[in-house]
Every structure is written in C-alpha cells, then in structure tokens.
Amino acid sequence: MVAYESKITELGEKADHVESDFFEPNMMIFFGDSVPETLKQYCYILNNSEINSPIKKGMHLNINDDAFEILYVGRLVESNLRDLAHVTVVFTDYIGHVLPGQIVVKGKRPSEVKLGDTISITE
Template sequence: MLALYQVKIQSLGEFSSEALEDDMMILFSDIAPEEVKDYCFIHCHDQLKGEIKPGNKVKISDCLFTITAVGDVANRNLSELGHITIRFDGEHSAEFPGCVHVEGNRPGSIVCGDEIKFFN
C-alpha cells in the first residue's frame, strides 16, 4: 500500500479534544493561523503523494478508517496547508469542501506523537 500522506501530531490546540468529542479532527500543519490553532491537531507537514478519495484508508494512531467522502478542496488544502477536517460520521457526501468523512467511531484520544497515515 502506498502512503499518500503521513504525519505525526506535534501539538494539541487547547480545544482540539472538544472538537474530537464532536466527532471532528481538525488537522493543520505548523503554519496554522493563530486564530484557529486552538482547535487543531498540529502536525509536521508531508508532501501529498496522490489523491485522497473515497475507499482509501486513514490510520489514526492504532485505529483504521475507510474514507467515505472527500470535499472538493480537501486534497488541495492538505497538499498546500496540511489542513483538513476529518469527520467520523460515515457520510457519503462531504459536508464542507475541506472535509474528509470516514466510517467508524472516533479515537478516544489523540496525543503528541500519534501518527496519521493516508493510503490507498
């Protein structure tokens, strides 16, 4: 399996866990603007090596998810900014252009050092 994008969480925004409790994981590379950083899981940026699309997988820590929908700008945002919102709701059409929806229950917690890996 080809890793399309692989990063480690470097820091947690003050309210990132609250977003996770709402079944959202907001990812941003370390260039995140100050006004949104508190809500994000900050990571080291990687180069996007292929298009993320429904049917692909994402591994977050030890949890594996199937991608069900990808917003219109999610790949571009991930490539340029390291920014997407992962929604743990299994929807088959993206709620917002920068969202990636996945099947399965959200992880209970995310800590610094956890790895996120998208692959086909």
C-alpha cells in the same frame, strides 16, 4: 501504498473537546504550523508532508493503528493538505452536508490522540 503521512507535533488545548457553534464533537481538525491563532486551540498541528498519490473514497485514514474507511473526499482536501497541512475529518456512518475541505470517514472519533501520533492515508 501510503498517499499521505504526518505526525502530530502540537495539540491545541481544546483539540480533544471540539464542540462549539461551528465545530461538532465528531470532527477532528488538522492544520500545519501556519494555523490561524483563532483556530489553533481546536487543532491537532501536523508537520507539513508531501501527498504521494491522489486521495480517494475507499482508502483509509489511519490514526496510529486505528483505520477508518474514507467515504467522501472534498474537492479541496489535497490542495489544503499540500499547502497548509489542513483537513477536517468528520467521523460518521453517513454522508450528509460536506464542506470542500473535509474528509468523511466511517466510524467514531478516537477517544485519545496524542502528541507524536501518526496520521496517514493509505490504499
């Protein structure tokens, strides 16, 4: 079952190179078209989509054909996705300090994500 599915409609100029005092290189930031200008350069912009079922640990975040097991879902993930098409995905093999709007997935961040790519969350 598909809990969520969206497409990347725009790429921030630094979305593939997120590393600063606040952002880590193992993160991907997704946001809808309401993204604040101060963050836009770091984001993958999504079209707003419905959430079809609750998002839970053990599901998979898919970027095209690459599937990543979800290890943790922050308490604000569903409301942020629904209202803003916003979520931060952390790629790692362990659960450390997690923010309420983050999904933690097992594995390494994909090396290339392109305009038009599909992002989904499935059972």
